[in-house]
Amino acid sequence: MYVAVKGGEKAIDNAHCLMAEERRGDTNIPEMTVSQILQQMRLAVDRVMSEGSLYDPALAALAIKQSRGDLVEAVFLLRAYRTTLPRFGISNPIDTSAMHVRRRISATFKDIPGGQILGPTFDYTHRLLDFTLAAESEPRPVQTDIPDEAPMPRVMDILSAEGLLEQKETDGEANVGDITRDPVTFPAERDIRLQNLARGDEGFLLALGYSSQRGFGDSHPFAGEIRMGDVAVSMTPEELGFEIEIGDITISECEMVTSFTGSKTELPKFTRGYGLSFGYCERKVMAMALVDRSLQTRELGGDIVAPSQDEEFVLSHSDNVEAQGFVQHLKLPHYVDFQADLIMMRSMREEILKQTKADKKEAA
Amino acid sequence: MQQTISIIDSMCHGTKSRKFWMGTLARTNAKQLRQALANLDLAPEYDYLRSPEIGMTMVRGRAGGKGQQFNLGEMTVTRCSVKIQEGFVGHGYVAGRDKIHAELAAVFDALLQSPKHGPMIFESVIDPLSREQKEKRREQATKTAATKVNFFTMVRGED
Structure with missing residues (x-):
């Protein structure tokens, strides 16, 4: 327990002034604008939106500027802001199969209908520092090609058609849990787990996913399909009574496929883990998919032997706003x-x- | 019976085009809409039924893209409802926090329902905006298409 203290207003005010001065840095250097962050630090913006659990690129960029690039602090700012807004409603489920794909790869099938599309990626770069970026430089002109109008079916549907995939779950539409309204209780169902993971800290999920690959848990996953692109968001306002589109959002999606050797009650089959996030957060959705699969251990009748399989452990510690709050309260x-x-x-x-x-x- | 069907038909058609223009209006911005309204030379008078208001929508996803629904996270949305003098009520629901965008979207939604102005506005505003949005999408798709890759599997091992 900590106790209330009094006084110190002057020092606190001065400390905030000093922080603002340091945030601005050398005034001989032009001040960075929010639109510059939005345009040129887009992956930071996407991460803040994803973990802040609020899709608004301009606000996320502002939060990054305000927090001096401390992304967890920026996430906190966005979360605090969202508590000030009313909720108008719930969207209809986004249709990721109808995504305007900007990237789509599969590590399980070489030739997939619609093809492998690299999109904007760091993959296959040599991770050598590019000193031309230290000076102002124009990027090389982008190449174009005629788009393939052919549909891009989900890779998982190929396995599903052969009956090798676990049965598709029933749609629990009537009762979708919401961790922003009700506290999480255990055992937690998959809707709750996915919402928790979707706003969970990337570093935490990455470490847990990694641990599941290294042997803490019995997981041998393949990246069935990774997608990034834009989807329409639609909702049905009461006053209209029909569905309307309110705009498009960028999302990342990952489906991991893991062989499952079967149990007393189940035939061997492939099981799947799912990752979904706002923005272009590929590492996050891959890690999320690994953890989502690990957390299905209970339902698949397996023994909980590793941290990534323990839903109470994972769900209670994934949120970086909660975690930083409890850790940093030790400063008080x-x-x-x-x-x-x-x-x-x-x-x-x-x-x-x-x-x-x-x-x-x-x-x- | 035939008449009922044709009424339902035209209603469906009406809702379908309304959905289309509302989606198009949501994807544009305040600047474009303000310009479009100025070009119309209508200067419509209207009352707020609901003044512009910023809020959120909870975005739902589905496990595996097709399975169980779950809450992905919220997005900011701005809405506005207006009634034009002719009596038509327009609603604007647009992603983001631009109140002017939501208000103009509502005004256009009302005007588009008017038999007097609707068809003309659809042709001169919605159609070009929608084409522009499609073109932008296509431009993006051509850049994406150039990154399509064909991997060759190499034979590994001793023989």
């Missing part, structure tokens, strides 16, 4: 608490030392 004055500890520590030591002295005397 704990003077009274610590005084109590200090007194107890002294008296315990005193007692032990007294006893030792007495024992020694007795022995002598």
Whole structure:
């Protein structure tokens, strides 16, 4: 427990002033604009939207500027802002099969209908620092080609058609849980788990996903399909009574496929893990898909032996706003608490030392 | 019976085109709409039924793209409802936080329902905007298409 403290307003105010000055940096350098962040730091913007659980690129860019590039702080700012807004409704489920694809790859099938489309990617770069970026430079002109109008079926449908995939779940439309309204209880169903993971910290999910690959849990996944692109968001306002589109959002999606050797009740089959996020967050959705699959262990009748399979462990620690709050609250004055500890520590030591002295005397 | 069907037909058709123009209006921006309204030379008078208001919509996804629904996260949305003098009520629901965008979308939605102005506005505003949006999409698709890759599988091993 920490106690309320009084005073310090002047120092706190000065500290914030100093922070603002340091945020601005050398005034001989032009100030960065929010639109520059929006345009040129887009992946940071996407991460903040995804973990802030609010799709609004301009706000995420502003949060990044305000937080001096501290993305977890920016996520916190966005989360705080969203609590000030009313909710007009719930969208109809986005149709990721109808995505305007900007990237789509599969690691399970070489030749997939619609093809493998690299899109804008860091993959296959040599990770050598590009010193031309240190100077102002124009990017090379982009090449174009005639788009393939052919449909792009989901890779998972290929496996599904052969009956090799776990049965498609029933659509629990009537009762979709919402962790922003109700606290999470355990065991948590998949809708709750996916919502939690979708806003979860990328670093945390990445580490958990990695642990599941390295042997903490029995997972041997393949990236069945990874997509990034734009989808329409539609909703049905009460006053209209029909569905309308309110705009497009960029999303990333990953479907992992994992072989499952079967159990007493189940035939061997492929199981799947799903990752979905706002923006272009490929690493995040891959990690999310791994963790989503790990968290199905209970439903598949497996033993919970690894951290990534333990839903209480995963879901309770994935949120970086909660996590940073609890960790960083340790900075707040704990003077009274610590005084109590200090007194107890002294008296315990005193007692032990007294006893030792007495024992020694007795022995002598 | 035949008449009922034709009424339902025309209603469906009406809703279909309304959905289309509302989607198109949502994908444009305040600047474009303001310009479009100025070009019309109509200067419509209208009352707010609901003044522009910023809020959110919870975006739903589906596990595996087709399975169980779940809440992905929220997005900002601005809405507005107006009534034009002719009596038509227009609604604007647009992604983002631009109140002027939502208001103009509502005004256009009302005007487009008017038999007097609707067809002309559809032709002179919605159609070109929708073409422009399609063209932008196509331009993006041509850039994406150039990154399509064909991997060759190499034979590995001793023999």
